[in-house]
Amino acid sequence: MYDAIVIGCGIVGAATAYELSKYQLKILVLEAENDVSQGATKANSAILHAGFDPEPGTLMAKLNVEGAAYAKELCQRLSVHYNQIGSLVVAFSEEDLAMIQELYNRGVKNGVPKLTLLTKEELLVKEPHLSSEAVGALYAPSAAIVNPWEFCLALAETAVKNGVELALNNQVTAITQTAEGYQVKTNQAVYQTKYIFNAAGVHSDDLHNMIAEPNFKITPNRGEYYLLDKSEGTRVNHVIFQCPSSIGKGVLISPTVHGNLIVGPNSHGILKSELGTGLDTGNTSAGLSQVAKLAEKSVPDLNLRQSIRNFSGVRANSTRNDFIIQEAAPGFIDLAGIKSPGLTSAPAIALYAIELLEKSTNQSFKQKEQCTAAREKIVFQELSLSEKNQLIKKEHSYGRVICRCETITEGEIKAAVHSPIPPTSLDGIKRRCNAGMGRCQGGFCGPRVVEILSEELAISPLDVLQDRSGSNVLIEATKGGI
Numbered sequence: 001m002y003d004a005i006v007i008g009c010g011i012v013g014a015a016t017a018y019e020l021s022k023y024q025l026k027i028l029v030l031e032a033e034n035d036v037s038q039g040a041t042k043a044n045s046a047i048l049h050a051g052f053d054p055e056p057g058t059l060m061a062k063l064n065v066e067g068a069a070y071a072k073e074l075c076q077r078l079s080v081h082y083n084q085i086g087s088l089v090v091a092f093s094e095e096d097l098a099m100i101q102e103l104y105n106r107g108v109k110n111g112v113p114k115l116t117l118l119t120k121e122e123l124l125v126k127e128p129h130l131s132s133e134a135v136g137a138l139y140a141p142s143a144a145i146v147n148p149w150e151f152c153l154a155l156a157e158t159a160v161k162n163g164v165e166l167a168l169n170n171q172v173t174a175i176t177q178t179a180e181g182y183q184v185k186t187n188q189a190v191y192q193t194k195y196i197f198n199a200a201g202v203h204s205d206d207l208h209n210m211i212a213e214p215n216f217k218i219t220p221n222r223g224e225y226y227l228l229d230k231s232e233g234t235r236v237n238h239v240i241f242q243c244p245s246s247i248g249k250g251v252l253i254s255p256t257v258h259g260n261l262i263v264g265p266n267s268h269g270i271l272k273s274e275l276g277t278g279l280d281t282g283n284t285s286a287g288l289s290q291v292a293k294l295a296e297k298s299v300p301d302l303n304l305r306q307s308i309r310n311f312s313g314v315r316a317n318s319t320r321n322d323f324i325i326q327e328a329a330p331g332f333i334d335l336a337g338i339k340s341p342g343l344t345s346a347p348a349i350a351l352y353a354i355e356l357l358e359k360s361t362n363q364s365f366k367q368k369e370q371c372t373a374a375r376e377k378i379v380f381q382e383l384s385l386s387e388k389n390q391l392i393k394k395e396h397s398y399g400r401v402i403c404r405c406e407t408i409t410e411g412e413i414k415a416a417v418h419s420p421i422p423p424t425s426l427d428g429i430k431r432r433c434n435a436g437m438g439r440c441q442g443g444f445c446g447p448r449v450v451e452i453l454s455e456e457l458a459i460s461p462l463d464v465l466q467d468r469s470g471s472n473v474l475i476e477a478t479k480g481g482i
Contacts, residue, residue: 002028002193004357005184007172007207010041011148011343012335013154013199017352021162023365028155029164030186030192031417034469036421037152039201042341042431043225043281043313045252047239047263048072048147049341050087050140052107052115057321059352061110064341067348068142071151074347077375080147081257087239088118088127090135090298099243100138114141122345125356129235129299143239148343149259151432154242155376157420161372166421169469171431173202175210181331182211195331195357202275202316204324204336212328217338220272222280222316223265223296224287226295228268229306229439233259240298251294258406258434263295263302270314308439315339321409325353327360378415380435381407402452404447405438413449419454424457424474425465426450 003025006013006041013029014036020027031038075082091097100117107115116139123137124130151255160166170186171419177183181194198207205218228235233255233355240248253263292304318324318337323345328334333353338345358364380388380398391411392399398411416423416432426442429435429449436442436449450473455462465471 001180002026002191004028004195004197005030005182005191005193006034006197006199007167007184008039008201008204009036009152009156009200010039010097010199011037011152011155011346012201012338012349013197014152014159015158015346016197016199016335016353018155019166019350019354021159022367022371025365027159027164028154028191029159029166029171030170030184030191031166033166033467034168034433035423035425036156036166036168037149038468039317039430041152042149043311044148044315045149045225045254045340046145046343047087047146047252047254047264048082050105050107050115050143050345051110051112051341051344052089052138052140054106054110055321056106058321060105060341060345063323063345063348063352064480065111066265067341068144068344070236070347070351071146071344073156074146074193075146077149078151078158078375080154080379082144082146083255084142084144085238085255086139086141086250087241088123089138089140089243090123090130090134091239092131092133092244092297093193096134096243100136102341103138107138112140112142115139116141117245124269127236127238127240129238129301129302130300133297145239145254145257146343151343153432158372158375160420162368163449174209175207175358177211177329195333195361197333197335197353197357198328199338201338202272202314204316204334205318208334208336211303211408216324217319218272218337218361219317219319220270220280221339222266222268222270222312223315224283224291224312225262225264225310226265226288226291226307226399227256227309227311228261229308230259230306231289232261232303232306233262235299235302239376242298243272244296249293249296250311251298251338253295255297258309258437263304264291265313266290266294275314278313281312283312287312295340309441316342323349325349325356327356331361333357378412380409400411402434402448403438405444406434406436406442408433408435408445410452413452414456417453422457424453424463424468425471426453427467428465429453446473
């Protein structure tokens with residue numbers, strides 16, 4: 001019997017598991033995929049929003065501002081790449097100027113620090129590549145960029161170090177109430193628990209409906225992106241937003257924590273039946289053309305020919321205009337409809353959800369006397385020359401560069417393989433140490449990473465995956481042995 005089961009290990013589920021791991025509780029996390037952060041957490045804009053966009057008084061407004069501050073603290077504590085570069089919402093018309101004034105007013109009510117309205121001249125000093133059609137902007141210095149899957153992994157790994165159990169490849173198929181709480185059936189096993197946190201993303205309404213009357217619906221939405229080479233990484237210095245509309249925050253242009261440039265997304269509704277088929281995260285010529293056209297409105301000289309990858313992500317939009325954090329049944333907490341700014345809000349969502357459960361059950365969970373609160377991670381290229389030499393003397397594998405684009409060493413890849421949540425795929429390695437994220441997208445280092453995974457995990461190269469289950473890189477031997 002578990003005290004609580006967290007269903008889903010994206011950023012919200014991982015943050016919830018991290019916070020629960022501080023208490024004297026037996027916790028299990030169920031994840032349908034073969035790794036954490038495989039849904040919206042893996043494919044998004046990688047931005048920690050300042051908090052001026054949500055309507056004042058909403059959960060979204062409260063948890064955005066609280067989450068932004070807490071996320072900064074967590075990223076420092078857990079060695080997650082984070083850069084507070086600030087954001088600009090650019091106005092191109094008198095109507096846009098009225099909108100950024102409204103956003104400024106909202107931000108002040110929401111408690112966003114140091115918001116400023118900029119004139120055209122002040123804006124172009126900050127961003128000389130912006131269109132001359134720009135007439136002003138809202139500047140939010142507290143906005144930041146982050147590595148989203150690294151953030152999720154750091155939270156989940158720390159939770160595991162603190163005793164949380166993680167069961168991958170466990171898709172929930174049924175939930176029933178029992179005298180002591182709930183029985184959760186997956187494609188692998190049956191589990192008993194007192195409480196449940198439903199952080200299942202685009203499937204959170206399906207889980208809710210297993211134990212309660214439907215009162216919300218997830219309406220998945222796909223957004224497409226360009227990821228540009230580092231040669232374009234300094235085209236802008238801040239997160240560049242266009243004024244929001246009824247379909248979202250619009251196409252943005254932003255540096256990434258690794259020095260690339262990200263451009264997107266558009267907005268396209270998809271059917272629930274398309275989830276997991278490849279249609280949900282596919283790219284289209286029409287969609288990418290739309291992103292390109294809208295982005296060039298902000299930065300006319302943007303060089304999209306430097307694209308090294310296109311991707312898309314699915315957002316868990318819902319029929320409500322706010323986050324859905326509620327007790328759906330006794331001890332069953334929905335964490336649903338967590339669209340943007342969900343990445344920013346996740347740490348605060350976790351705290352709010354645990355507090356909600358404590359209030360509903362009329363108890364106060366006991367904290368552990370000791371638990372892991374920090375994470376250290378070696379990033380070879382960020383070390384000084386003397387630190388690199390000392391590390392190589394201690395462990396020679398750090399002296400062998402495997403991914404030339406990103407300067408990722410064999411030592412870093414081996415450390416990723418033996419991390420608290422071991423990967424079994426090339427993309428799992430990529431998410432943990434960035435090997436394969438560069439200009440060639442794994443074209444050179446991929447075969448060697450397959451070898452390292454095979455050797456370190458003692459599995460056949462035929463069993464090494466590209467990403468999700470079934471995505472085997474190699475199908476059969478073509479020469480006298482493998």
